[in-house]
Amino acid sequence: MRRTARRWDSDAAWRGAAAQSPTELLRAPTPAAWFDAAAERQHELLLDHANCEKKAASTALALMFAYADDFELTRQLSRLAREELRHFEQVQKLLMSLGLPYRRLKPSRYAEGLRAAVATGEPARRLDLLLCGALIEARSCERFAGLAPRLPAPVASFYRGLEESEARHFTLYLALARRHADRHGLDIEARLASLAGTEAGLATSPDAQFRFHSGAPQVRGSSSSS
Numbered sequence: 192m193r194r195t196a197r198r199w200d201s202d203a204a205w206r207g208a209a210a211q212s213p214t215e216l217l218r219a220p221t222p223a224a225w226f227d228a229a230a231e232r233q234h235e236l237l238l239d240h241a242n243c244e245k246k247a248a249s250t251a252l253a254l255m256f257a258y259a260d261d262f263e264l265t266r267q268l269s270r271l272a273r274e275e276l277r278h279f280e281q282v283q284k285l286l287m288s289l290g291l292p293y294r295r296l297k298p299s300r301y302a303e304g305l306r307a308a309v310a311t312g313e314p315a316r317r318l319d320l321l322l323c324g325a326l327i328e329a330r331s332c333e334r335f336a337g338l339a340p341r342l343p344a345p346v347a348s349f350y351r352g353l354e355e356s357e358a359r360h361f362t363l364y365l366a367l368a369r370r371h372a373d374r375h376g377l378d379i380e381a382r383l384a385s386l387a388g389t390e391a392g393l394a395t396s397p398d399a400q401f402r403f404h405s406g407a408p409q410v411r412g413s414s415s416s417s
């Protein structure tokens with residue numbers, strides 16, 4: 192009885208009451224080389240970060256349209272979408288204050304790669320989409336935590352605040368996924384293991400592009416990976 196109440200309490204998840212560490216969810220840590228590249232490429236990092244905040248809001252909205260009959264899901268994801276848009280406004284303000292101009296960037300392989308692993312039929316699809324949401328937010332949380340000590344003051348303090356938000360977000364997505372799996376008798380652990388494996392591959396294997404969610408930076412002018 193107690194276990195059920197805790198599992199379905201997405202308000203508690205929103206408050207961060209049951210927040211886990213992102214490392215409990217992620218299969219592999221971000222490579223140190225990615226953090227080194229991010230510290231050197233702050234303009235691209237912030238531009239892509241702004242895109243990620245917009246995408247996070249639009250993903251939440253897409254789920255609200257897809258599962259409009261689920262009032263708990265739409266209520267929680269509406270709050271999340273508003274928070275993501277506030278983050279977007281904060282990143283944009285930071286770009287302006289640092290004198291960094293807008294530039295269009297192609298998205299990374301990350302979201303597309305995860306989406307390719309999502310089941311096409313319901314109720315499995317909803318579980319996968321919510322688990323992907325949890326994994327993306329957990330990776331963002333892990334990267335904000337690792338970036339904060341490596342970046343200059345205004346960005347560092349901003350990123351420390353975002354780490355806390357992303358922890359709440361992945362906890363919420365996980366709570367919604369657990370509730371859905373419980374209702375439909377789906378094996379959440381098996382799906383989480385599979386999707387987390389895909390996510391870890393995308394976030395850690397060599398990647399020609401640098402983005403907020405890209406993999407290990409490829410060494411320029413060399414075919415070796417290090």
Ligand SMILES: [Fe+2]
Pocket residue numbers: 244247274275278356
């Ligand atoms: Fe955010």
Ligand SMILES: [Fe+2]
Pocket residue numbers: 247275328356357360
């Ligand atoms: Fe988020």
